[in-house]
Structure formats: C-alpha cells, structure tokens
C-alpha cells in the first residue's frame with residue numbers, strides 16, 4: 001500500500017475532506033501537515049455532517065490513527081472543542097489522535113494582532129479567517145514561538161512570560177489600547193496543556209516507524225496550492241506550505257517515502273477572501289454556481305467567490321506539486337448549465353501568456369480567454385460510473401484532462417462517500433490498491 005498526499009489544486013474548499021474520508025479506509029494513518037483551524041473539511045456520513053478543522057478527517061474511521069504534524073499551528077481551545085464535538089458523536093478521539101510535540105501553539109493575542117493588522121489604515125485586507133494563523137506562523141519563523149513540547153513542559157510559564165513580554169512591548173510601541181490579560185491566558189493554557197499532554201509525542205518518529213513496519217499514511221493537505229505561502233497569489237495567501245513539499249517538512253516523513261501526489265479540484269473554481277481571481281464570474285451565472293454548490297465558507301460562513309475551471313492555474317499547480325492524478329469534485333453542480341466556460345489562457349498587457357505571473361499587479365491584469373463547452377442539462381446524481389455520465393459531461397472531463405495534461409483519476413458527483421467514481425485502470429486506482 002502506498003503513502004499518498006491529497007491536497008487542494010485551487011484556492012481551497014475543493015472537497016479534500018470528503019476525499020480523504022473516503023480514502024482513509026485504506027490507510028493506517030492520516031496526517032495533517034500545515035495550517036490550523038482555518039481549514040474546514042466537510043464530511044457526510046449518511047445524514048451526519050462533520051466539519052473537521054484541526055483534526056485529520058481520518059479520525060472518522062475507527063482504527064485509523066489521526067496525526068497532527070509539526071507543520072500545523074494549534075489553538076488548544078479550538079482543538080479541545082473539536083475533540084469534544086467528535087467524542088459526543090461517538091468517535092474514540094483519545095485513542096486515535098496524536099499531536100506533534102513540535103507543532104506551534106496559537107494564543108489569543110495572535111488573533112488580536114491579526115485583527116489589528118487586517119484593520120490597519122492603508123492596508124488591503126487579506127480577508128483572513130481571523131484565527132490567528134498568520135501571527136502564529138510569524139512567531140515560528142521569528143524563532144520566538146512556543147511549541148507543544150514547551151506547552152506541556154514544566155518550564156512553560158517562563159517561556160510564555162518571555163513571549164508575552166515581547167507582545168506587550170509591541171503593543172506599547174504601537175500604542176495599542178486593547179488589553180490582553182496575560183495571566184488569565186497562562187492559567188487557561190496550563191489547564192489545556194494537561195488535557196493535551198497524553199496525546200503528544202514525536203509524530204515524525206511515529207509515522208516513520210509505521211512506514212518501516214509496512215503501514216501506509218495519507219497526508220491531508222489543508223487550504224490549496226494558490227493559498228501556499230510561496231506559490232500562491234502572494235500576499236493573498238495563508239502562511240503555510242500547502243503544496244506537496246509541505247507534507248514532508250510538516251510531518252518529518254522524507255520525500256522518498258511518498259508514493260503519489262493527488263490533486264483535488266472542483267469542476268469549476270471558488271475562492272474565499274481577497275486577491276486576484278482571473279476566471280471569477282460576478283454575473284448571475286456565478287451566483288447560480290454559488291447557490292447550486294452551496295458555496296459558503298465552512299469555517300466563516302462567508303459567500304465564496306465563484307468562477308470557471310482555470311486551465312493555466314491547474315497546469316501551474318500540477319507542476320509545483322507533481323500531481324500523479326486529479327480528482328474532479330462537484331461535477332453535479334454544473335448539471336443545469338446550458339454551456340460551461342473554461343478559462344484556457346491568460347492575456348496580460350495584450351499578450352497571451354502560458355505561465356502564472358508572480359506579481360499581484362499582473363495577476364489582477366489577467367484577462368481570461370474562455371472556451372465554451374456544451375452543458376448536459378441533466379442530473380448526474382446517482383451515476384456510479386463514468387461511462388454512464390451524459391456524453392457532454394464525459395466530453396467536458398476529457399477536455400480538462402487534455403488541457404491540463406493530468407489524468408483524471410476520479411470524479412465526485414455529490415457530497416456522500418458513495419458519490420465518487422474511480423476511473424478503472426487509472427494511476428489513482430493503482431495507487432489506492
């Protein structure tokens with residue numbers, strides 16, 4: 001059995017949670033490698049709906065180990081709340097969950113800093129999820145962050161006081177009037193640490209040991225490639241490495257142990273928050289997609305911006321991740337359309353370009369070049385094999401495959417586990433075998 005990475009090929013919310021939940025049956029462990037509770041991964045099991053934020057979607061499969069890797073930033077209060085919700089639903093969280101002692105900790109003042117930064121005059125807000133993710137990663141990179149190992153250590157108070165002093169100095173320098181009760185946070189975090197302690201360990205060693213024993217690991221990406229700190233639409237990105245490379249640095253499993261990389265993409269595209277979006281449709285057609293796809297953020301409830309499948313973007317994300325196979329989700333959302341636009345090229349400053357511009361100015365200047373494919377105007381609900389799909393839907397999928405140069409190994413036509421088709425003979429099928 002292989003070790004696979006499943007990650008978002010667009011701007012997040014591609015349906016990773018559903019796919020990871022479905023595939024996790026075949027794996028011994030599912031590991032998150034970056035992000036935090038900015039993620040919202042929705043899984044339906046019959047009529048039961050779960051939205052996983054920090055905890056890997058694999059937790060919903062009894063016996064599968066769910067690992068929060070070192071690359072993740074953890075808000076202990078959010079973690080314990082998520083754990084309680086799952087326990088109430090009958091999940092045996094305490095025996096299935098392991099937390100890296102090298103993961104960094106989010107504190108309430110990280111959210112305060114984010115609020116101030118997003119609301120600052122003359123700054124274009126990124127439209128973050130307001131979870132303190134960015135400021136926590138800032139502390140990590142600045143080498144002053146507090147890790148889970150420190151949180152559960154007897155020396156925690158000393159480390160915490162140093163960080164708190166640092167934050168107070170900044171608040172004073174910028175004349176920030178918002179008061180933070182550092183002592184109250186300290187006692188709250190000591191209590192939270194007591195609950196987390198039994199679940200923490202060196203998860204890198206744990207995962208590598210499992211792999212040595214012939215067990216298999218599924219790496220669950222959060223966010224998406226276009227939100228990656230290096231390869232996304234910077235600065236309108238999140239603060240972590242959402243791309244395939246992040247799976248190694250974010251878990252401590254080396255690249256030569258990874259057997260396959262699977263991209264998840266919608267049959268169209270969405271984005272929450274601000275930033276360039278070349279194929280965005282702000283007309284009634286985009287609104288129709290939002291309604292049909294129920295495109296509202298699973299964490300913040302914000303309406304997602306909607307647009308059309310973007311071939312240059314997908315080719316770019318396929319290149320930086322090395323996708324072996326692509327999973328197309330939410331095909332059913334397009335069922336009612338008469339014709340479906342697909343962005344096949346970018347035009348910038350009167351030139352057709354085939355690469356992804358790095359600068360925000362050039363990203364925003366992109367004029368999308370569309371091709372229009374006929375829709376199928378019939379429901380794909382309940383279809384269980386690709387050959388049963390309407391011929392226009394098959395043609396649409398073939399078009400995406402040819403234009404992106406990546407095989408489509410699976411198609412999803414509904415939120416349920418069962419509403420997923422795996423292409424017989426595909427590389428994906430072999431990797432899951």
Ligand code: GDP
Nearest residue numbers: 013014015016017040041042330412413414415
């Ligand atoms: P993630 O963040 O990538 O896990 O995706 P989200 O859970 O934030 O958003 C995807 C949404 O689409 C969820 O509400 C899923 O239940 C839903 N979904 C996933 N696959 C399909 C599909 O093929 N068809 C439809 N109609 N909904 C889907």
Ligand code: IMO
Nearest residue numbers: 012013038039040127128129222223238272273
């Ligand atoms: P999943 O895992 C979609 C977006 C935010 C904002 C930007 C930065 O469910 O696909 P942050 O709070 O991370 O600093 O916000 O990133 N964003 C997401 N968009 N899906 C997500 O996660 C996201 N996580 C963050 O909307 O634009």
Ligand code: MG
Nearest residue numbers: 013040041298
């Ligand atoms: Mg989501």
